[in-house]
Amino acid sequence: MKEKGSISAVILGLLLFISVLFLSGSVFIEIALKELKRSEQIDREKELLLKRADQIVELLLDDPTPFADAPQDPVWEEMQNMEYKGIRAVSLEDVSSLIGLNWVRKELLERMGVLDFGKTPRELQQFREDSGIHLNIEKAFHDFLEEENIEEFFTAYNYFNINISDEFVLRKLYFIRTGNMEEAEVFHTKIQNIRIEKKQVEPQDMESFLSGFNYDILFPVLNAEPVMNIHFVHEKILEDLFSYCEIPDGKAESIINLRESSEWTVNDLKALIGEKYAETLLHHYLGCRTWFWNIYVEGEKLKLTRIIARMPEEAEEGAPEFRLVEEDFSL
């Protein structure tokens, strides 16, 4: 028997080749499995975040006081119990109780005194006329206002109230929604006329006021509901609005002091502010409901931001209905 033994270089090379082949194969399988696992984890987390966001919407729908949104609503307390099992943070923010930079009239803008030095409300109005309505207001209006001022006092997320929106913006909005410029001009004239006559359109009159003007297409974006919620509106905006609508001094301050522990209805506001609330445009600026909410849910790896809009109902006491406006996942 041959005991010495020998192996050729070919066999050695073959063994080496097979080893490398198996090693690379196993590394490839390992990477593929890891990637698959990561992808599955992300999908699971996405589902979890969406589930939590849906739960918040459910809580808003179950609000026992749908006619008003306030810090006393059960949603805020319930949300605190959601931060467990992979959920790092949950928040709900009223994003519509700020002044709409897309529709604010130049008189109120003047009163607020937040424009950059040398810039006038008329120039901003002209800019809007030239460039249109913007979602990214920080970027669009950076030549007119400081970024901090835009973030603090203004929003792109609120409805266009027919009584308080700039007339030229309303013309533009009409064109955007219907695509008919001729009709937009007629609509603009109608708006100018009611402003000259100092008439106001109330929510229940909207449909008849807009008869022959594509009410179904304009609603809900254009309506006559108060755009901001008095329970969440910024203190400076409240003070500026009260001053703009010539409400006696001290009213704004007392509301700021009381609102932390109160949930008011429109009738309460009439009693609190006085006759001027209903007589002036103030009741179109300030109400008790929030129209746009920002829901934020943060998981281990992902963050979900969802903006929902409450539909302006026909009936005052009607159950709320929410529609998805924006949704975004980020890492």
Add this chain to the structure above:
Amino acid sequence: MKTLKNEGGFTFIEILVSMVLLSVLGITIWAGLINSQGLIRKIISEASTSAKILQLDNFVRQYAYKVKIPFWEGKIKTEGGKSSLAIPYLNAECEDMLMFKTSESMLLIGSKKTGQFNAFGPFDDISFQLWEGDGEKPLGIKLSISTGKKGNDQLIIYARFGGNPL
């Protein structure tokens, strides 16, 4: 002591039989190898198609999510014809457009503003259109592709936009 027969070697018949057997075995192995090669090629092709579709599905959904149409918009103005479609409000900017276009059998997806496109395919048949909800409000993009040569392996992807008009 018992001795074996034919100690001198194999007979002609034995050699012939063994050659026939070896030939049959060789042909079988050869045929098997050829068949398995075809099978491997088919598996690789199917896996590659599936990977391409998964990659496309993921990409289309991610990109469509970046389209944020403002809530006040009515009917959005898209651009393009049979072989291209451009949708405004990519990254919430009116001037930036999410663009789908075909070049031969490839699908190109990207930003019209930056001109950067990702290519997917080849696919046998590609079509795309706006996915609209009630009142012709844009909800997302509907992408249809065919992967099989017979044209019956059709796949439809509905990818929702990140922002929708009211």
